[in-house]
Amino acid sequence: MGAIFLIIMAVFAIIFCLKSIKIIQQAEVMIIERLGKFDRVLESGFQFIIPLIDMPRSISWKQTQTLSDGRTYSFYTTRDRIDLRESVYDFPRQNVITKDNVSIGINALIYFQIVNPKSAVYEIQNLPEAIEKLTQTTLRNIIGELELDGVLISRDTINHKLRIILDEASNKWGVKVNRVELQDVIPPADIQASMEKQMKAERDRRAAILEAEGLKKAAILEAEGLKEAAINKAEGEKRAAVLKAQGLADARILEADAEKKAIQLIIEAIEGHGQPDKYLIAVRYLETLKDMVSGQNNKIIYMPYEATGVLSSIDGIKEMLNVKK
Numbered sequence: 001m002g003a004i005f006l007i008i009m010a011v012f013a014i015i016f017c018l019k020s021i022k023i024i025q026q027a028e029v030m031i032i033e034r035l036g037k038f039d040r041v042l043e044s045g046f047q048f049i050i051p052l053i054d055m056p057r058s059i060s061w062k063q064t065q066t067l068s069d070g071r072t073y074s075f076y077t078t079r080d081r082i083d084l085r086e087s088v089y090d091f092p093r094q095n096v097i098t099k100d101n102v103s104i105g106i107n108a109l110i111y112f113q114i115v116n117p118k119s120a121v122y123e124i125q126n127l128p129e130a131i132e133k134l135t136q137t138t139l140r141n142i143i144g145e146l147e148l149d150g151v152l153i154s155r156d157t158i159n160h161k162l163r164i165i166l167d168e169a170s171n172k173w174g175v176k177v178n179r180v181e182l183q184d185v186i187p188p189a190d191i192q193a194s195m196e197k198q199m200k201a202e203r204d205r206r207a208a209i210l211e212a213e214g215l216k217k218a219a220i221l222e223a224e225g226l227k228e229a230a231i232n233k234a235e236g237e238k239r240a241a242v243l244k245a246q247g248l249a250d251a252r253i254l255e256a257d258a259e260k261k262a263i264q265l266i267i268e269a270i271e272g273h274g275q276p277d278k279y280l281i282a283v284r285y286l287e288t289l290k291d292m293v294s295g296q297n298n299k300i301i302y303m304p305y306e307a308t309g310v311l312s313s314i315d316g317i318k319e320m321l322n323v324k325k
Contacts, residue, residue: 019051028081029117031057041117056080057121062128064090082120086113086178091132093184096143098151105186106143110135110166116174124173131170135180138165148187155182 023046024030030042032054039054049056059082064074072092093107112131114120124130142158142165143151151158159180167177187195 016051020048022047022049022056024081027084029084030081031059031117031121033057038118038122059121060126062126062132064092076126082114082117084114084117086111089128089131090183091135093186094136094139096140098143098146098148100147102148102187102191104143104148104151104188105184106139107183108135108139108162109181109183110177111179112170112175112177114174115176119172119174127173127175130173131166131175131177134169135162135166138162138169148191151185155185158182 022030022042024042024044026044028044030047032039032042032049033056034050034054036055038057042049058078058080061077061079062074063077064072067073072090074092089110089112091108091110093105095103095105097103110131114127120127139158139162142161146154146158159182163177163180166180170177
């Protein structure tokens with residue numbers, strides 16, 4: 001009989017020891033109540049409690065799971081530990097009405113973290129569900145102040161405003177809301193069709209404007225090119241004419257200088273032996289006669305008497321020039 005009692009006492013002691021030992025994982029805590037009243041918060045690590053006197057507080061927690069077909073469903077679980085890591089909660093899609101009476105479907109993601117486990121257990125019955133309902137009502141109020149176009153282009157503003165409101169409201173629950181994101185904003189089918197037509201018309205308008213601007217710039221560039229080409233051509237013709245005139249002037253000057261030197265030499269050569277003026281007249285007459293004879297071979301050409309006398313002495317003048325040289 002005594003041996004059975006000892007065995008019972010040993011089993012009871014083993015059970016007592018097992019119940020008194022609690023191993024809390026990292027980033028988790030446990031709420032301990034002593035005789036139904038809050039006693040302490042067990043941190044991570046190896047902890048002891050008094051069985052039957054100290055009891056972990058059970059917590060009801062709502063969870064949401066997404067199926068493979070995209071549908072979501074929620075279920076409740078009971079746990080005795082609180083996760084201190086940042087948690088993400090995916091709210092199911094809900095319909096909200098904008099300021100211009102358009103019903104749109106919106107689903108959101110909220111990232112929150114428990115910073116005060118005691119408040120998260122004793123200040124609210126079901127923390128995830130409370131945050132979900134608060135997010136839904138706040139989102140309806142914010143979207144109700146905006147028109148559809150404002151909702152579509154102001155996601156960042158809505159996220160920021162929603163996060164501030166949720167963080168302030170959930171502060172007494174020991175929760176810190178770090179981030180809120182709107183995943184999808186889905187307007188009705190007829191509104192989507194109208195928006196697509198509007199976007200297509202806007203794209204066509206921009207394409208037409210860009211094409212017109214391109215043609216305008218091309219025409220301007222072509223006109224500027226023709227203008228510059230005409231200017232360059234006129235400038236080139238002007239320079240060519242100037243250079244040609246300068247060339248003719250220089251040639252005439254050189255020819256005149258050469259003729260001047262030739263006449264001077266002739267005058268010096270026949271000075272004292274004849275009449276230089278008559279000699280020059282005869283030379284000019286012969287040059288003119290050469291041009292006339294080229295077209296009038298059958299006509300009789302009459303030469304002035306003064307020229308005949310001079311021509312007879314041309315050979316002699318040439319000899320004199322050679323001697324003088």
